[in-house]
Amino acid sequence: xxxxxxxxxxxxxxxxxxxxxxxxxxxxxxxxxxxxxxxxxxxxxxxxxxxxxxxxxxxxxxxxxxxxxxxxxxxxxxxxxxxxxxxxxxxxxxxxxxxxxxxxxxxxxxxxxxxxxxxxxxxxxxxxxxxxxxxxxxxxxxxxxxxxxxxxxxxxxxxxxxxxxxxxxxxxxxxxxxxxxxxxxxxxxxxxxxxxxxxxxxxxxxxxxxxxxxxxxxxxxxxxxxxxxxxxxxxxxxxxxxxxxxxxxxxxxxxxxxx
Amino acid sequence: xxxxxxxxxxxxxxxxxxxxxxxxxxxxxxxxxxxxxxxxxxxxxxxxxxxxxxxxxxxxxxxxxxxxxxxxxxxxxxxxxxxxxxxxxxxxxxxxxxxxxxxxxxxxxxxxxxxxxxxxxxxxxxxxxxxxxxxxxxxxxxxxxxxxxxxxxxxxxxxxxxxxxxxxxxxxxxxxxxxxxxxxxxxxxxxxxxxxxxxxxxxxxxxxxxxxxxxxxxxxxxxxxxxxxxxxxxxxxxxxxxxxxxxxxxxxxxxxxx
Numbered sequence: 001x002x003x004x005x006x007x008x009x010x011x012x013x014x015x016x017x018x019x020x021x022x023x024x025x026x027x028x029x030x031x032x033x034x035x036x037x038x039x040x041x042x043x044x045x046x047x048x049x050x051x052x053x054x055x056x057x058x059x060x061x062x063x064x065x066x067x068x069x070x071x072x073x074x075x076x077x078x079x080x081x082x083x084x085x086x087x088x089x090x091x092x093x094x095x096x097x098x099x100x101x102x103x104x105x106x107x108x109x110x111x112x113x114x115x116x117x118x119x120x121x122x123x124x125x126x127x128x129x130x131x132x133x134x135x136x137x138x139x140x141x142x143x144x145x146x147x148x149x150x151x152x153x154x155x156x157x158x159x160x161x162x163x164x165x166x167x168x169x170x171x172x173x174x175x176x177x178x179x180x181x182x183x184x185x186x187x188x189x190x191x192x193x194x195x196x197x198x199x200x201x202x203x204x205x206x207x208x209x210x211x212x213x214x215x216x217x218x219x220x221x222x223x224x225x226x227x228x229x230x231x232x233x234x235x236x237x238x239x240x241x242x243x244x245x246x247x248x249x250x251x252x253x254x255x256x257x258x259x
Numbered sequence: 260x261x262x263x264x265x266x267x268x269x270x271x272x273x274x275x276x277x278x279x280x281x282x283x284x285x286x287x288x289x290x291x292x293x294x295x296x297x298x299x300x301x302x303x304x305x306x307x308x309x310x311x312x313x314x315x316x317x318x319x320x321x322x323x324x325x326x327x328x329x330x331x332x333x334x335x336x337x338x339x340x341x342x343x344x345x346x347x348x349x350x351x352x353x354x355x356x357x358x359x360x361x362x363x364x365x366x367x368x369x370x371x372x373x374x375x376x377x378x379x380x381x382x383x384x385x386x387x388x389x390x391x392x393x394x395x396x397x398x399x400x401x402x403x404x405x406x407x408x409x410x411x412x413x414x415x416x417x418x419x420x421x422x423x424x425x426x427x428x429x430x431x432x433x434x435x436x437x438x439x440x441x442x443x444x445x446x447x448x449x450x451x452x453x454x455x456x457x458x459x460x461x462x463x464x465x466x467x468x469x470x471x472x473x474x475x476x477x478x479x480x481x482x483x484x485x486x487x488x489x490x491x492x493x494x495x496x497x498x499x500x501x502x503x504x505x506x507x508x509x510x511x512x513x514x515x516x517x
Binding site: 029036039040042043044045046047048050051178182185186190191195196197198200201205 | 288292295296298299302303304305306307309310311312313434442445446448449450451455456457458459460461
């Protein structure tokens with residue numbers, strides 16, 4: 001990292017952190033909404049754990065993985081909306097007049113979202129355990145889970161950044177949220193693939209990248225260490241980042257040229 | 260209702276439906292979301308019907324169809340509440356109030372919009388459900404009973420959302436209209452029959468009036484004997500309660516000058 005980047009990125013990161021902390025309307029739903037869905041689904045679908053060959057010890061331990069991924073969806077909406085506001089308010093135009101590097105601009109914006117992701121991860125884990133979820137991998141598993149959460153939030157946040165630079169308005173970025181929800185639902189979110197009876201649904205769920213992330217998260221909760229599942233989860237997060245970081249930088253370049 | 264009020268209600272209703280059907284950004288999500296929920300629940304969770312004690316007589320597609328029908332009807336009402344908020348935010352509501360001698364006719368007009376939107380969603384959802392193998396055990400009268408319950412939910416949700424929209428007169432109140440409806444609909448026997456619910460959801464569902472509506476609607480579609488008095492009593496009670504809430508909101512909007 002160059003000396004210039006070492007100065008620029010912490011400044012933008014500090015701004016991002018302060019901005020996130022000062023927006024309870026963004027922070028509170030990002031924590032409460034996944035927890036509410038978790039509570040509703042855990043109790044409403046609890047009987048599903050009675051199905052033969054259900055892999056988790058109970059449904060609570062199965063569904064506790066979902067809030068960790070929903071944090072990623074909130075990262076798309078939150079980060080994208082923040083950046084879109086910067087574009088709409090002209091802040092990005094002013095930044096474009098400075099010698100700020102493109103990569104620094106993109107990565108500096110992530111600090112608040114990553115911090116929020118860590119807070120979300122810790123809260124989801126504590127509440128999941130308090131509610132009775134099994135967690136078999138101990139403290140090392142907690143560390144890996146939080147690193148995975150950061151990777152998920154980083155990857156999905158890049159989707160929000162790329163969309164904000166591309167579309168330039170918050171409404172269009174918010175429109176991505178329901179679309180990503182589709183990916184969430186058409187996965188192994190609620191049921192393991194082997195127990196999905198509809199062939200078309202099972203085929204989609206088995207190939208849905210979101211299912212690989214769920215596998216990785218769940219491997220930390222029950223069944224002991226599973227390097228393959230973890231590699232799949234981190235691999236999907238890395239692949240999303242590898243696709244959307246260049247897209248974000250390219251969209252930023254195009255926007256700055258237009259400016 | 261006087262002829263003048265009827266004319267106002269019909270004009271508001273026509274305007275709202277015209278705007279809805281001419282704007283793809285409103286039509287497409289309204290259509291896609293119930294279909295998507297139906298696909299995700301009926302397709303992904305059908306194994307749940309193999310759980311011991313799952314005693315619904317028709318298939319899981321039918322079981323989930325009823326839930327999505329009630330949910331989509333309620334959201335048709337909520338989204339019409341968004342339209343009210345937008346009208347009052349932009350000043351159209353104030354002009355409509357000036358033109359309407361009896362302002363309750365405006366609410367009646369929005370009720371026509373909500374019902375029209377719900378009808379559109381019912382057609383789409385029912386067609387899809389039948390196409391993917393929904394089993395129907397009930398007769399015509401049973402189905403009429405089910406759709407009437409869905410209509411009551413649609414109007415109840417509209418009155419709730421209208422009460423919020425008329426008090427805040429801003430689209431920023433959207434989450435306040437939407438979130439409680441989303442939650443109360445899910446704190447009911449969504450995935451399994453009531454007897455299979457466990458924990459706090461079972462306790463909450465037992466006092467949630469939506470539970471009676473969903474269970475009766477499922478009985479209607481399967482041709483089983485439904486607790487009609489409880490379901491219609493709960494639905495009508497909610498409609499009256501939130502109707503008063505909406506009328507008081509209308510009075511507040513009038514007092515504020517629209």
